Amino acid sequence: MIVSENYPWQSSIWQRLMLDKKRLPHALLLRGQSGIGKQAFAISLSQAMLCEKVNSAHQACGACPSCGWFEQDNHPDFRLISPEQDVSKDDEVGTKSTKKRTQIVIEQIRGLSDFLSLSSHKSDGVRIVLIHPAEGLNTAAANALLKMLEEPPPNVIFILVAHHAHKILPTIMSRCQKIDMPVPSTDDAHAWMRQEGIQSAEVLLSYAGGSPLMAIDEIEEGVLTSIQICKLLSFGAKSDVFQLSTACLALGMENAVSALQKWSYDLLLCHFTQEVRYHPSQEGVVKKLAQQIHLSQLLDFQKMLGDAKKSANHPLNNELQLERLFLHYTQIFK
Ligand SMILES: [Zn+2]
Incomplete structure (x- = not known):
């Protein structure tokens, strides 16, 4: 998992969270439209919370052992829960297809209990569970998660990321601190896209409904x-x-x-x-x-x-x- 720096339109929300880093609530919900970098933000937040030597902007150093584990996807204090990808299979006309699951199932949430009962590998450290997208939790999985949020284990932070927060169980919502993730202004998005070397930024951005990352996907x-x-x-x-x-x-x-x-x-x-x-x-x-x-x-x-x-x-x-x-x-x- 390679972590990029935060997007320019996220810097003030980053600073606000980091000012109170020691007192982050046990559950955060990052919500906002698709393609504005919520997931990347959640990942850099997780890495920074686990990093042993953050820089002056409170960003992960990228060099300590913790950052090393994180970048190799095997940090002992971090779990990412997302809909699982089905194995690819041949369909009836013989072409390979991979069906992407859209739901997070209860086994994935139950699988967290061992993780939650351990303590962090560092005596004063936190453990982080990142759930993306949170509206992908099916009913059974959502209820299982709710139980965990009702009796949060010490030093565990749940970070939920949602494109469609209204689809999340209200009882889960009420246990999270809600953070509205910023959408870049059109000018900021154009400037950033041009800096990324993208031609016709204006046409692409409006076609993607104002979400710069989606605009980039659309090129592909x-x-x-x-x-x-x-x-x-x-x-x-x-x-x-x-x-x-x-x-x-x-x-x-x-x-x-x-x-x-x-x-x-x-x-x-x-x-x-x-x-x-x-x-x-x-x-x-x-x-x-x-x-x-x-x-x-x-x-x-x-x-x-x-x-x-x-x-x-x-x-x-x-x-x-x-x-x-x-x-x-x-x-x-x-
Ligand atoms: Zn580090």
Whole structure:
């Protein structure tokens, strides 16, 4: 686990927590939208709490034995609980696929009891449990965690990270100190992205809803193809169903559906408010199309996209499904 420095927009929250480092509560909930660096923050916080020689900014030294264990993922006083990855298996058409689990299960929480009953390897040290994402706890796991939070073992800090905190059990929420993680201002995010060597920071950032780290992921996941798909969609009723389907298949069903959802979101938003969120560079086109929509048809289209998202893992149906989708898309417009 390599720890980067905190992101620039996190420095004041870091300082605030570190001022009171000795009196951190036994449970923290870091909440906020995806892609703003909450997980990285939680990891550097954990490493710094365990480090034997923090620097003047209270950041981990990266050189002591504790930092060494941490970076090799085997620190005896640290546990990371995340949804486990299923082993990859061959699906029916013979391609390798890895299904990502989204839930944290009770066995993972039960597995903590040994860890919690030990004392830190250092006589005055803390032990840390990092749970990410906390809304991934299924009901049984959440109840098991609640018991632990109700009778917190001494010198243990639970750090929960959540993109959708409202999905967390209220009884768990009430036992955590809640920290709203900052979203960078647009200017800060652009500056940081440019410093990372990213071209067209403006287009990517708005496409990612203001989350700079998500914008970076999207470069890898073919967001540029998504933007090309939007160009094809901008023909409205005259869009080429076949070209669109082909482009979407090339992008992969999941990313394609997500691109289509953003496009239809903007059509709907613009229809009612004259604003666009994800496609500011195509504002003119979106505005024009938004004036021509049959609302009920657009809502049906969004519902179809929701269904397509659920079945995105069944590659045999994708082509047919996409053609049906785009045929419907061309009928949205008057
Ligand atoms: Zn250290």
